[in-house]
Amino acid sequence: MTASRAGAIARAQRGFDEGEYLARLRDLVAVPTESQLEGSLPALTRYCAETMPALMRGMGFEPTVLDNPREGRGPVFVGTRIEDPALPTVLVYGHGDVVRGLAPKWSAGLDPWQVTVRGEKWYGRGTVDNKGQHLIAIDALRAVIAERGRLGFNAKVLVETGEEQGSPGLRELLRAEKHRLAADVFIGLDGPRQTTFMPEMKLGARGGVAFDLVVHLRDHAHHSGHWGGVLTDPGFVLAQAMASIVDRKGRIQVEGWTPKEIPPAVKRAIGALVFEDIPGLPEGDPDWGEPGLTKAEKMFGWTSVIVLAALTGHPDAPTNAVQGEARARLQVRHCADIKGADIVPALRRHLDKHGFQIVRVEPVLERDMFGASRTDPDDPWVRFVADSMQRSAGRAPNVVPNSSGSNPSDMFQEELGLPVIWIPNSYAGCNQHGPDEHALAPLLREGLGLMAGLWWDIGEGQTPRRDAKGTPR
Template identity: 50%
Template sequence: MTRAKAIAHAHDYFDTGRFRDDLSRLVAMPTESQNPDRAPVLGEYLETEMRPLLEGLGFTCRTLTHAKARGPFLYAERIEDPALPTIFGYGHGDVIRGLDAQWSEGLSPWTLTERGDRWYGRGVVDNKGQHVININGLKAVLETRGKLGFNAKYLIEMGEESGSPGLRELCQDHKELFAADVLIASDGPRLNAERPTIFLGSRGGVTFDLSINARDGGHHSGNWGGILSDPAIQLAHAIASIVSPTGQIRIHEWVPTELPAAVREALADCEIDGGPDGPTIDPDWGEPGLSPAEQVFGWCSFDVLAMKSGVPETPVNAVPPSAWARCQLRYVVGIDPNEVLPSLRRHLARQGFPMVDVRLSRDEIFHATRLDPEDRWVKWALASIASTTGKKPALLPNLGGSLPNDIFSDILGLRTIWVPHSYPGCSQHAPDEHLPVAIAREGLGMMAGLYWDLGESGRPAV
């Protein structure tokens, strides 16, 4: 009964092909939560795959529902001793739309395909592969020690890719049932493919629409151009007032007053690298004086996701009647999400664009969260991963993207530690989503080591 034996069990699960077989079966289930036709598959994923897997590890499972949710939730718990620490695990079995026709030749979102050192398929990293790695990390400890040495609770949802509707309400309704010491879960990417990573929260996200509706119908540009306002030009100028020509945000309510010292210290040795398929960083874009890592993980960013005016597919010689843009602010702790749109309206009015209509484009706002990098659980997790891998893990105060992490940190009151098993160039949410096999194998060993250490030492010392 040794730590090394547990890690060896986890690696054996990978080396014998069992992990690949399991993941292949899961990928074949088209659990697209954004597609109403796939609703039956969402429940099937939980009942035919996750429930048997967790019950085989001694978990007691129950299906939970909520009227707002896109699909059911599976809750599982294994309580060995109420006096022991309790971890809360989370994953989502739903995936973004497959985009079948856009995948490279010979690849399909619903078939696990191996090419070189990568496995391709929808969900291999977001998020089927990641929670299967973690659950089998628990299994490796049980195979070695016969017990976990701590209590474990697990929640798998089927609507994260649709904004996790119902998850917040479910956690409010079952706050006592879900009580635990810490969330240990996996989603999102590592800092880069080679470096194990921990992140402690996520940036928030507000998505909104800007629009100008000047009049009904277009009018001939030869007869009316120059005497009718052009909504596309007005909207372009309005958007340009929000940021500088190099992307620096000009609305002071949208940026933090400072980059905290603990955040700056954590990011000092972090280098963003999307791998050979990743984009080239534009060094002069964004907030001056910040490193790329500080820009993504410590600051806020504004982007225009889409724009439209007239009929782009078949342009005509007419002054367009309207213009529209979907925009997004990713923000960090310290920004009030309730002030994002009011401050934007005030800014546009000052800049002479009162005609721009500003509306939230989705009901769900992701809130920014960040566990203190100095927390004792963080130091414990970093030490465990370093011991397993022989590498210094990257510590990210928060993910650059957005997760429903505030539900766990604010509603359930949990410390939140995320250990991702992916990398920035994995093409999640895009065609050709893939998982580097080296990350999967290393992730299995890391999680077995992490769970082993928790069962040996209990709660980290103060």
Template identity: 45%
Template sequence: MSRRAAIDRATNYLDSGVFRALLSRLVAIQSESQNAECKEQNADYLDCLQRMLEELGFECRLLTAADARFLYAERIESRELLTVLGYGHGDVVRGLDGCWTGGMSPWILAEADGRWYGRGTADNKGQHAINITSLRAVLETRGRLGFNAKFLIEMGEEIDSPGLRELCTMHGDLFRADLFVASDGPRLSEHRPTIFLGSRGCITFDISITAREGAHHSGNWGGLLSDPAVQLAHVLATIVSSTGRILIPAWVPTELPESVRRVLSDCDVDGGPDGPTIDPEWGEPQLSPAEQVYGWSSFDVLAMKCGNPEAPVNAIPPSAWARCQLRFVVGVDPDDILPALRHHLSRHGFDMVTVTPSPDDGLFLATRLDPDDPWVRWAEASIARTTQKIPAILPNLGGSLPNDIFANILKLRTLWVPHAHPGCRQHATDEHLPIALAREALGIMAGLYWDFGEKKTLPPAPRDFLPAGETAVEPTHGYELRSICRDVDW
């Protein structure tokens, strides 16, 4: 009975084909949350997960909130032990059947070039399958977990998690835990283990100008009638500079915390061979690419329309519209984002502009666990011990997740250990999971879960958050992070 044996057992599940068979079964369930015709498949997915967890001694129940169904599972070994809440989502975006390379089906797991292809392999079926398989390895090796485990699986993350907030508000006592540990999103890079501590917030909104009822001939009326498209272009130019710098002070933090700068100092943003080339002059000056994505806010125009782009005519259009998005970090007041925009536009003489929240997207709040929190250091050291690599610590994911529900409503420290990579093509055709990454991830999670059961190595007082600015207590590890990884070359 040893930590090494648990890790080996977890990776042997992959080498023996057991994990592939499990992932193939999950991918085959067409659980598209954007497709109203897939409700039965979503129920089948929860049933499949329930049977998996019950085989590991979990007690399971189905919960409902806002007409959405959730699977809750718990294995309580002792009230005196650490309690860890896990999470995953079994829903996927549309499969885009018929568009995958080489005639692959999104619902049939396929292997090529050292990768497993299929919808959900990266987002999120493969990720929570890795975690559950690693739990199994620890349980079978130790004979018990050595900690209490809880799991929450939803089927609506891809449509903004309907019901999740209400569920966690109603059942806060049920989800009570010392720590939240889950897997979603990409690593910093394919070959570097990563921990992220929260997520950027996100708000999507529309900017529109309606000048009059209909279009008018540009020859007869050009120069006499205002052009909403020209006005909209000037509006956007007051919001963001020609190099992408945000010009509304309320939309950016007043400063980048030193703890954030420190953990990002060795993080290089690299999407791999499938990723785009970074534009070095874009964004906030003096910030590194990692600081831009993980420490700062970003503004983008997602779509614009004026007139009839498919068939332009010689007429001054009556209106112009743009859908815009702000991704923001801790330190930006979400309640002030749209009011600050309206005040900004009024100050620049654009009172004709209408600003409305997008009807299609909800608001995600920004969250970030302090990188100096002792649990961050503990998890960093556990992963380093398993992989002999220094994991990247990201203060928050560049994208958005419902992390504020776990951090703000359930009041939990949140640690995310992702098992995908930036080039995984989630939400697109040819979504995939590199097999070598899956193997390493199984070992990482088996090591983490094993260490949760080693009570003497855990940081003290797990339910008490450190006040901002206090020095974290050093956990008592049997190993030293930097000495393990001093020869690692990124």
């Protein structure tokens, strides 16, 4: 039998049908890599130093564990297979850390650290976010190597262990390891798809900027009978400052927070998106947000601002007093058209202009900050991957210009100069950050086929080439 594309896809899916994929997934899920918990470093290190090398043993990848440049943060696994430096190189991304297990909150009979199969649903922490997804990429690589005898390209499999913490240290690490991680394209498997019935690509992520608005007028509360109407009330000052940020229909009023327009290629891509009605998810409110935009344009092409929490006094036991302080935490999510670093300065100018000098803006750092990025929907790599997926699935994929959530796309785009393409293999109902996280077996199996087809096609020698500056040619 001669090696073929169909043969590679069949191999990947046979591995699924015969239980090998599930057996490997069990090994990955069993490691409690809860990066949000203190003391998780040993588990994160074990995942990189033992679990990943064992998973990829015999595949011809050189395993390396890179320490996180930030003290106490999880390491990064890199498996490298160079067949010929003249061939294109793909950087494959996944994350080995998971959110907290929350074991007591799972439904009866389920355990976050064991994969439980109930019909098409495979339960376990990390089954979709993200262990089950990087396993798809790796098992598809395995299938192509077996079928063709080689990949036909170079592959670097990078699995970090801090994604659920906002990837601390990853940017510095990418900068320091630029040479080791050099590639032509980034392909990451993560996140849910818009639909269960269509393959999908995502080309980046919206950025996130969180900050507290603080009105601190005095250190103590004072009797409301004596002082009400005499002392400035921080609750009302804060409410009015917040009311200046969006109008009564949720339209953003802060100059510099919204783009002049959605770029035409992005608008086209959004217009072509197909969605699926998932029972239990809310409808959009058509009268909330930027007028004239569709729901999809608001989600994937525009800026949003949300009040995450707001507080004055003690809501659980209000006292009769004029409060000394009021505060709220807000979060802005924005596309690559707006710079994250401009969000807080623009708000400062806006508040000053409206007479709210007294309102402090305190940026929230770490987990709540993430950058925006977007690969041009017209990039030749985007077309290449979309064509490959279309060949495998028999229909064109949904091409989402950027995830409405967050991921570390910007770091790979900026530090390594790569076009960033995400291929999600989960669905909106997967509970990925709560109890009862689960994968859908048909999507895992389909993903194995799509990825085997894609790896096969990249090895055929017809990929887009980049010149020394990284510009497609």
